[in-house]
Amino acid sequence: DTGVSQDPRHKITKRGQNVTFRCDPISEHNRLYWYRQTLGQGPEFLTYFQNEAQLEKSRLLSDRFSAERPKGSFSTLEIQRTEQGDSAMYLCASSASGSRPEQYFGPGTRLTVT
């Protein structure tokens, strides 16, 4: 257990539905990252927060995706109008700062879109 938690661990949804995932980082970490991983591949960066500010978004993050970190603690990732191609493991990670760049990952949320 790295101290990063994600909820839910598994989500099955029908195409076109909206889904929301939550990540609770390690409490003293001010940086929070979302990644997506498909089967047999390494994770790919989606977006990054420092405190409550969203500082970077990948072009993988289409308009259907939105992420928030309203109080600089937990974060949510919402996918609207899900598509089958959204099926993947969504991973959250947190780190302390630039001088301590080690990122610690949560267990992930596995999304299946049917």
Added chain:
Amino acid sequence: SQQGEEDPQALSIQEGENATMNCSYKTSINNLQWYRQNSGRGLVHLILIRSNEREKHSGRLRVTLDTSKKSSSLLITASRAADTASYFCATDGYAGNMLTFGGGTRLMVKP
């Protein structure tokens, strides 16, 4: 897109043998990290090596970094069946330290 590539893509060894995995990357980096992932689970941080370091040790792990060749290697000594997992290298080269991962090496250690 993947920044780096791990080599080999798959490795099968006997318990007690050493396992060496290599990682190559394309652009300048600040840090390189190695992670382990058991099937269907999250990533476990193993070790971080900074761009000004050449070698680091942690228990049975030894990591080297050659920035001139843009490559790194992870050596696991005296492997155990519990080391069976996928191993990923990840680099960061930006102020936000976003990680760019390779495709991973799938290691199987046979008892």
